[in-house]
Amino acid sequence: MKKIIFSLIMVCGLINGAFSQKKDYLKRPAIGINFFGNDFQTPARIKATSLSDVLNDNQWATLGEHEFGFGLNYMKGLTNKLDFSTTLGVSFVDYPVEDRLSDGKDGALFEWDAMVHAKMLTDKYWVVPYLSAGVGASQWRGYFGAIVPVGVGIQVSFFDEAFLLINSQYRLGVTSSTTDHFYHSIGFAGNIGKPREVKVIPPPPMPVVSDRDSDGIVDSLDACPDVAGLAALAGCPDKDADGIADKDDKCPDVPGIATYQGCPIPDTDNDGVNDEEDKCKDVPGVARFQGCPVPDRDNDGVNDEEDRCPDIAGPVENGGCPMLETSKFNASAIQFITGSAALTAASKKELDKAARILNEQYPTIKVEIAGHTDNTGKPESNKTLSEKRAGSVKAYLVKKGVAEDRLTTVGFGQEQPIADNANSAGKAKNRRVEFKVSQ
Structure with a gap:
C-alpha cells in the first residue's frame, strides 16, 4: 500500500x-x-x-x-x-x-x-x-x-x-x-452554484492634459496639484482615510475626527473608552461602566460582579464572602452516628458556635449546607444519607434561631471525595459537611 x-x-x-x-x-x-x-x-x-x-x-x-x-x-x-x-x-x-x-x-x-x-x-x-x-x-x-x-x-x-x-x-x-x-x-x-466570474480589469483612464500628479483632477481644480489625492478632498491625499486632507490633519497617519483636527478622540487613562464617553477618564475602567472600574462596595478586592457577598467583606478564595472557619468554627468537627443522620454531642456543640456566628456576626448571609459520604455502601443510599445529614444540620441551626430561609441543603453522597477512600483516614475526611456562604 x-x-x-x-x-x-x-x-x-x-x-x-x-x-x-x-x-x-x-x-x-x-x-x-x-x-x-x-x-x-x-x-x-x-x-x-x-x-x-x-x-x-x-x-x-x-x-x-x-x-x-x-x-x-x-x-x-x-x-x-x-x-x-x-x-x-x-x-x-x-x-x-x-x-x-x-x-x-x-x-x-x-x-x-x-x-x-x-x-x-x-x-x-x-x-x-x-x-x-x-x-x-x-x-x-x-x-x-x-x-x-x-x-x-x-x-x-x-x-x-x-x-x-x-x-x-x-x-x-x-x-x-x-x-x-x-x-x-x-x-x-x-x-454546485454559479461558475466563477471572470474579473474584468478596466482599461487605464485616458491621460488628462494639465494633471501633473495624474490623480484625475485637472490642476486648475486641484488644491494639491503636485501630490495625487482624492476628488472628494479637492485632489489632496488622505493617508489615514479619515476624510481630512493630510495638509489639514495634525495626525495624518492615524484616523481621527475634525473636532480634534484629524486626531482620534483622546483616551487619557488608556482603558479603551475615549474621554468623551468616559465618566472616569483619569482611572482605567470598562466600557459597561462607562469607563469606570467595576465597583467593589465592600472593598475586599473582589469586584461586585464576581462577589457572592458584595456588601460583606471576605477573602478572594471564598468568592468575597466571609469564612465561618475564621470565627473559630470547625466544619470538619461535624460528625454523625455511623450509618445515620443523627448528630453527635460534639457536633451539636460545634453547631452552637455556627448558630452564634450566623445570628450575631453575620445576620444577613445565607448558607448552603452540603453533605458528603465515603464510598461505603451503594451510591444511591449514600446520596440519600448525605441529604439527610445536611437536613439534620439545617434543622439544628433553625432550632438555634437561624432563619430557615437563610439555609439550603444539598447532598452529594460519594461523588466529591477530598481524600482517598482506600483507607480509613481518607474515608473519615470524606464523611463531611461543607458550608458555602453567599449574600
Missing part, C-alpha cells in the same frame, strides 16, 4: 509539470458520492503482532476482507491550498466493539467526518496530491463514538467543474465504542 501511494504521488508530480492550468482556482462548493472499503483486519493484526510482522508476512487484508459501503461528500475551498470536506458514509458490518461478543449479524455503521485537505499544489494543476486530517463520529446499533481520521489522497480535476478523489485514511478510535481501521475510497464530486 505504501509503495502504491508513493508511486501515485511521483506520477502526480510528473503529470502536473506538463499539464498545469493557467491560473489559480479556489474550489467552489461541490457535492459528490464515494465508494469505500473499511479494513478492520490489518489494524487488528498489527496490534496482535507488529507492523513489521504484518509487512514481512504479507498479512495485509485482502480485498475480500474489506467491508464496503458508500457515502455522500461536500467540499469547499478555504484557500488555494486548503479545502474543507465533510462526508457521511454507511456500510453494513459486524462492528468489532471492544468487550462485545459478536453475534455474527451485520448492522448499519454510520460514520461522519469533517476534514481539512492540505494540498501539495494548488488547483491550477490537473492532478493534486494532498494530506488530510480531521475529526469524526460513528454510530452502530446504539454505540456512539468518536474517531480521528488522518490520511493521504489524490485529486484529479476535470475542467474546473468535477473531481475524481482517491484517498486512504487511518481512522483512530478515541472512545471505547470505536475501533481503529483503514478506510480506502474513490469517488466523484461536482461543483
Whole structure:
C-alpha cells in the first residue's frame, strides 16, 4: 500500500509539470458520492503482532476482507491550498466493539467526518496530491463514538467543474465504542452554484492634459496639484482615510475626527473608552461602566460582579464572602452516628458556635449546607444519607434561631471525595459537611 501511494504521488508530480492550468482556482462548493472499503483486519493484526510482522508476512487484508459501503461528500475551498470536506458514509458490518461478543449479524455503521485537505499544489494543476486530517463520529446499533481520521489522497480535476478523489485514511478510535481501521475510497464530486466570474480589469483612464500628479483632477481644480489625492478632498491625499486632507490633519497617519483636527478622540487613562464617553477618564475602567472600574462596595478586592457577598467583606478564595472557619468554627468537627443522620454531642456543640456566628456576626448571609459520604455502601443510599445529614444540620441551626430561609441543603453522597477512600483516614475526611456562604 505504501509503495502504491508513493508511486501515485511521483506520477502526480510528473503529470502536473506538463499539464498545469493557467491560473489559480479556489474550489467552489461541490457535492459528490464515494465508494469505500473499511479494513478492520490489518489494524487488528498489527496490534496482535507488529507492523513489521504484518509487512514481512504479507498479512495485509485482502480485498475480500474489506467491508464496503458508500457515502455522500461536500467540499469547499478555504484557500488555494486548503479545502474543507465533510462526508457521511454507511456500510453494513459486524462492528468489532471492544468487550462485545459478536453475534455474527451485520448492522448499519454510520460514520461522519469533517476534514481539512492540505494540498501539495494548488488547483491550477490537473492532478493534486494532498494530506488530510480531521475529526469524526460513528454510530452502530446504539454505540456512539468518536474517531480521528488522518490520511493521504489524490485529486484529479476535470475542467474546473468535477473531481475524481482517491484517498486512504487511518481512522483512530478515541472512545471505547470505536475501533481503529483503514478506510480506502474513490469517488466523484461536482461543483454546485454559479461558475466563477471572470474579473474584468478596466482599461487605464485616458491621460488628462494639465494633471501633473495624474490623480484625475485637472490642476486648475486641484488644491494639491503636485501630490495625487482624492476628488472628494479637492485632489489632496488622505493617508489615514479619515476624510481630512493630510495638509489639514495634525495626525495624518492615524484616523481621527475634525473636532480634534484629524486626531482620534483622546483616551487619557488608556482603558479603551475615549474621554468623551468616559465618566472616569483619569482611572482605567470598562466600557459597561462607562469607563469606570467595576465597583467593589465592600472593598475586599473582589469586584461586585464576581462577589457572592458584595456588601460583606471576605477573602478572594471564598468568592468575597466571609469564612465561618475564621470565627473559630470547625466544619470538619461535624460528625454523625455511623450509618445515620443523627448528630453527635460534639457536633451539636460545634453547631452552637455556627448558630452564634450566623445570628450575631453575620445576620444577613445565607448558607448552603452540603453533605458528603465515603464510598461505603451503594451510591444511591449514600446520596440519600448525605441529604439527610445536611437536613439534620439545617434543622439544628433553625432550632438555634437561624432563619430557615437563610439555609439550603444539598447532598452529594460519594461523588466529591477530598481524600482517598482506600483507607480509613481518607474515608473519615470524606464523611463531611461543607458550608458555602453567599449574600
